[in-house]
Each structure stands twice: as structure tokens, then as C-alpha cells.
Amino acid sequence: MDLEHVARFVAAPELIALDDLTMPDRRQLPERRLHALAGDRAWRVSEVLKRWNHFGRPIMSxxxxxxxxxxxxxxxLKSRGEWFLLYRMTVADGDDMYYLGGRPVTENDDVPAVWHHFPASLARFYTHLHNGWYYIAGKTVGPLPLREMFRIDAFEWGILDGLSPDEYPDSSRCVATFRSGGGGYLCLHIDRENVRGVWSSDEPPYFVDYSTYLDIWTNVGLGA
Known part of the structure; x- marks a missing residue:
């Protein structure tokens, strides 16, 4: 792990060995995470992939x-009192890319209103795998942590000038859950119990299949 590189994007990162965890530290971490890290590199990779198979693959195959x-x-990895899994990915061109996965959501966490509208497979990802999983540069090309999500009506878009409201989704109902790093946002459009995906970029936002776009654009980040 190139911690010097990681430190360019992550505040005060520390790699923590299991043997160095205190009892208060251990109480903050899911038992399944401790189990996944209690072995050599091959074990760690294998155990994490098992979790992805159960809770990542259903929404991002x-x-x-x-x-x-x-x-x-x-x-x-620990950063300013928060715990993460640091992923080192070796991509097709041989370069390493680093991703962070946040601690899963628990029933004791404060969650934003959008959480209660998550599609079931997305909610399972957040509760059993990670509260956010993203490229370390700018927290991009992956599902955002709950606290980083925002309504896209915070933007002022000249691209909507001249369009009638029925020509694009209501931006006040669109919560960005993913950012591409190049001005694209994947959103959940929440209209009472009706929840749909919306893609917003440098053109008027439009409805999409949420899981398909999440899968495609996350893969784009890894050069696939």
C-alpha cells in the first residue's frame, strides 16, 4: 500500500494492524470485517470478495x-477517527488505484431522509458492505457516503432555460448518490413511494435505470 500517495487525498491516513486495535476500536468495527482482515493478503482479498459477491454483485454485477x-x-485504514477498508486495485494498464469503503450503516447511525427510499439492493450494499465506496481522488466513480449526498436543485443550470418542467425530472426531488468526477451525477428521484434513477450532467437530467448506470459508471472509473 502506497500510504504516501493515499495521503494526497485522504486526511491523516493510518494503516492499522489488527494486533494494534484496542478494545474500543474493535467495538467500532463489524465482526465480519475483523474476520476478513485476520489473515494474509490472499485471505483478505478472498474474504472481501465473498462479501462483494453477496452484497455488491446484486446491484453492480x-x-x-x-x-x-x-x-x-x-x-x-483510519482517518480522523473514522474507519475504512482501503482497496488497492491493479487495473489493466498496470497502475494501482485506491478506493475507500466506509463502515457499514448500523441501526444506531443517524441517516438522512433519502436513506428510507433506497432500493433494497442498494440498502443491503450500505448496511452489509460499505457506507460509500469510491475512488480516493474526489470521492468519485462510486456510491457516495450518506453524508455526502445532496439535492441537485442546489445547482443553477442554464441548460434548463427554455424547457418546460415536463421535459425533465423535478430536480428538487433528485438526490445525488454518485458523482463521475467530470460533472455527471447519478441521482435517486423520490416522488412519494415512486423512486427512479436520474442521470444529470451537461445536458438536461433524464430518467435511467439506477442499477445499470451505477454499475456502468463505477466500472468506467476502473477503466473497464
């Missing part, structure tokens, strides 16, 4: 395939 082929190592 292509990215699961890509991760299976490119995951080189996983380690426990």
Missing part, C-alpha cells in the same frame, strides 16, 4: 467482475 480481476490487497 459488472463492477464485481472487475473487482474480482483487479483487487490486489485490502487493509484497515
Amino acid at each position: 459488472d463492477i464485481y467482475t472487475t473487482i474480482t480481476a483487479s483487487l490486489a490487497d485490502v487493509a484497515l
Whole structure:
């Protein structure tokens, strides 16, 4: 793990060995995460991929395939009191890319209103795998942590000038859950119990299949 590189994007990162965890530390971490890290590199990779198979593949099948082929190592990382899994991915051109996966959501966590509208497979990802999983540069090309999500009506878009409201989704109902790093946002459009995907970029937002776009654009980040 190249911690010097990681430190360019992650505040005060520390790689923590299991033997160095205090009892209060251990109480903050899921038992399944401690189990996954209690072995050599091959064990860690294998155990993390098992979790992805159960809780990542159902909503991001292509990215699961890509991760299976490119995951080189996983380690426990601490940044300003928060715990993460640090993923080192060796991509097709031989370069390493680093991703962070946040601690899964628990019943004791404060969650934003959008959480209660998540599609079931997305909610399982957040509760059993990661509260956010993203490329370390700008928290991009992956599902955002809950606290980083925002309504896209915070933007002022000249691209909507001249369009009638029925020509695009209501931006006040669109919560960005993913950012591409190049101005694209994948959103959940929440209209009472009706929840749909929306893609927003440098053109008027439009409805999409949420899981398909999440899978495609996350894969784009890994060069697949």
C-alpha cells in the first residue's frame, strides 16, 4: 500500500494492524470485517470478495467482475477517527488505484431522509458492505457516503432555460448518490413511494435505470 500517495487525498491516513486495535476500536468495527482482515493478503482479498459477491454483485454485477480481476490487497485504514477498508486495485494498464469503503450503516447511525427510499439492493450494499465506496481522488466513480449526498436543485443550470418542467425530472426531488468526477451525477428521484434513477450532467437530467448506470459508471472509473 502506497500510504504516501493515499495521503494526497485522504486526511491523516493510518494503516492499522489488527494486533494494534484496542478494545474500543474493535467495538467500532463489524465482526465480519475483523474476520476478513485476520489473515494474509490472499485471505483478505478472498474474504472481501465473498462479501462483494453477496452484497455488491446484486446491484453492480459488472463492477464485481472487475473487482474480482483487479483487487490486489485490502487493509484497515483510519482517518480522523473514522474507519475504512482501503482497496488497492491493479487495473489493466498496470497502475494501482485506491478506493475507500466506509463502515457499514448500523441501526444506531443517524441517516438522512433519502436513506428510507433506497432500493433494497442498494440498502443491503450500505448496511452489509460499505457506507460509500469510491475512488480516493474526489470521492468519485462510486456510491457516495450518506453524508455526502445532496439535492441537485442546489445547482443553477442554464441548460434548463427554455424547457418546460415536463421535459425533465423535478430536480428538487433528485438526490445525488454518485458523482463521475467530470460533472455527471447519478441521482435517486423520490416522488412519494415512486423512486427512479436520474442521470444529470451537461445536458438536461433524464430518467435511467439506477442499477445499470451505477454499475456502468463505477466500472468506467476502473477503466473497464
